[in-house]
Amino acid sequence: MAYRRLLGYVRPYWFVFLLSVLGYAIYAASSTAFAHVMKLLVDSIQEGMDEKRLFFPLLVVGIFALRGLGTFMGTYFMAHVARQLVHFMRLDLFKRFLVLPARFYDQNSSGHLVSRLTFNVEQVTGAATNAITVVVREGLFVIGLMGYLLWVNWKLALVFVAVAPLIGIVVRFASQRFRKISRRIQNSMGDVTHVASEAISGYRVVRSFGGTDFEYQRFLDASEYNRRQAMKMALTKAINTPVVQLLVAGALGVLVWLALSPDLMGEMTPGEFIAFLTAASLMAKPLRQLTEINNTVQRGLAAAQDVFQYIDLPAEPDLGQQQLGRAQGELEFRDVSFRYGADQPLALKSVSLHAKPGEMIALVGRSGSGKSTLASLIPRFYEIEQGQILLDGIPTQELTLSSLRAQIALVNQQVTLFNASLAENIAYGIAHPDPAKIRAAAEAAYVSEFADQLPQGLETLVGDNGVLLSGGQRQRIAIARAIMKDAPILILDEATSALDTESERYIQRALEHVMQGRTTFVIAHRLSTIEKADRILVVAEGQIVEAGTHAELLALKGHYAQLHQMQFHEPITAQS
Known part of the structure; x- marks a missing residue:
């Protein structure tokens, strides 16, 4: 759901996104072609074809040139899309902050809000830039390699297909844990920002009243909690990657063992066998990167969900339709009552006054x-519980x-x-x-x-x-x-x-x-x-x-x- 909403920010830049995908497709195709070059090279050595000595170096250079072009196109255009996504998401969040009611700011510290605007939104960058880059690039590479393995020898390729569910189970478990810990890290960063901003902005009070040690301890506790959560994230990541690599290595081991069977080798030439092993071994790196990037994806998704939660908060009510030129300045309170919360006592009780x-x-x-409360109701920073406030005889609720x-x-x-x-x-x-x-x-x-x-x-x-x-x-x-x-x-x-x-x-x-x-x-x-x-x-x-x-x-x-x-x-x- 969160990723689908993130893609809504990408939609205006679909053409640039397609250019990026095209670049990564070129990268995946050229990287996969390298395994086929190994087949041609081994077969040529066996056949003693000296006339192809110049052909192979040029082919290798051409493949790496295409790979470089694809990497540039994919990385640059994907970064462009991702930064646009983060830029407009940050603007949407800040725009929402500007119109949220006063009650919201009564209940939320500025440190936590600034942390969401900076740290949390930047976490989405990881999911939008690094994650999408790796997912598209390495994903297309894996698809290309898998297609090549099936083309060369579909029976041997089924070994990798058999391992896929096990990798999926590991990745799913890690994903759930990554997202859970990411939410804690983001909240703890809000605590760190909040404590730091209070201590820095109030440094005169802190020093005058001997609160240096107290503020240091508060910051230490907040930072320590953040560190512990980050280490839990690191532990999950450290376990996740070797397990996936071990599964891939096991699949390669089984592959080599089966490849020695004459029945499975079939009509494969030595060049095809070397190409098959090369493509299979190349599979390990993109699979590892895909599992490692899961950490970034889940962190970004948790951040995106948190940001969307605030973007979706209702703005202060502005149901009035009437525009007013320059008012005469006649202001009247008619039996106005107000409380700051449902569980709070009345701050104003049936107040009536008429200002000419x-x-x-x-x-x-x-x-x-209740003096400042009464004044804050005039510009409608809060909505009254009962009664009316009129400006030049017009209820203020009817004015924009x-x-x-x-x-x-x-x-x-x-x-x-x-x-x-x-x-x-x-x-x-x-x-x-x-x-x-x-x-x-x-x-x-x-x-x-x-x-x-x-x-x-x-x-x-x-x-x-x-x-x-x-x-x-x-x-x-x-x-x-x-x-x-x-x-x-x-x-x-x-x-x-x-x-x-x-x-x-x-x-x-x-x-x-x-x-x-x-x-x-x-x-x-x-x-x-x-x-x-x-x-x-x-x-x-x-x-x-x-x-x-x-x-x-x-x-x-x-x-x-x-x-x-x-x-x-x-x-x-x-x-x-």
Whole structure:
């Protein structure tokens, strides 16, 4: 089944594939012809035909030239087909990763996913390149040799036919074990990648908290398991090959013993007998390679099945049909409830709110209260359990995801930057951006303040996830990206959390500018940043428990007043 699906990737290149098969057919025919040359040579020596002295050297050179041509055609064209197969399979897998729902990423580590995209797909290369090459080339060679043996003496050739079922049993047993172990190796490689990526990306935490030995032990355990599985694979392969060779050698031994019988020799000339033995002995090498390549085939098939499993995962639901131009920005939650899993408690419970176009709404509350969950439902990163979310009076489920998300600019607490220039990060997702608009967005977010000090200005590379920048600088770039998008709805999830006091003052000015005319949701722990909000919603245990302006909520002396008291007065009380 997996191989049949792999062949679907080959179908567009059927002509190139046929050229490869033709090349291997030439290789098999010329290699088989060598046994017949031995017959002609021995018979010529017996007959003393000196006039053929030049003929045989030229014939041998011609056979090897044809063999070389066939090898080149088969290897090159098969590699072309195989690399196309792996290339498009990798693209299909990556394309699927780009559209899988957020729940999928909640449940799978990035290390395992990257391992599948790199290691597992590359394993398919072995099955698609090396395996197909050997199977076609050596398979045609075996067929050619078997046909020649049957033509020379079909009775003696039946000896090899009798051995075939035994070889088949050995190969089948090895195949099952190869595939089983291959799956373990692929999963263990995911563990190795996962542990390594965590330790490398979090090296500051690892060293600060003395986790070097712990991470080394984790990596050692993962790598050791991978090594043990690889050795099981090597053991199976090491046993499989000699057993097949022994069966072939036994068949050759029986062949020689029977060949001495006058009844079986029949009318064979010495040249035909030598040619028969030559062809029979040539059979050993391709049979050995065919059994050895079984390891690669099974490893590739196990990898292909794993890759197809992910390619077949359903994309995030996008059933909406309606396209929306630029929205006014009116957003309404109607009795919305949501949970992260069937076995999880409700993260939001019957939440209702109505945001008018251009209104700034702040969401505050303790950690885990549901603030970020509420914001993540607006761009439909998750599907709600009950209720409705409406944009300009249209249920968001009726809008296409691309149309909905085009209305939203998002700035997270954890800023994601790409290993590109500052300008490319600011204009991310925009085809052919206007340099003047990039510059304007950079100035509005105060990115120019530090970018102009860099050697290449906005064209300076930021490094892996902005590693060359400070937290405040990375946050400013994320805000500049939101300004550049110019969306009617703005979501700021702890957008100023990584900024020092001076940077925060600059960013607050930039945000006041960018929020004009936009419906803005601000999630903040620092209450000083949202005092000017049109409305402040206090979220507790998945519900909106208070709503009003800063002054109104302080006057209520409820949840918001307690949060304000904790932030602005507890430190003083503790010192007194």
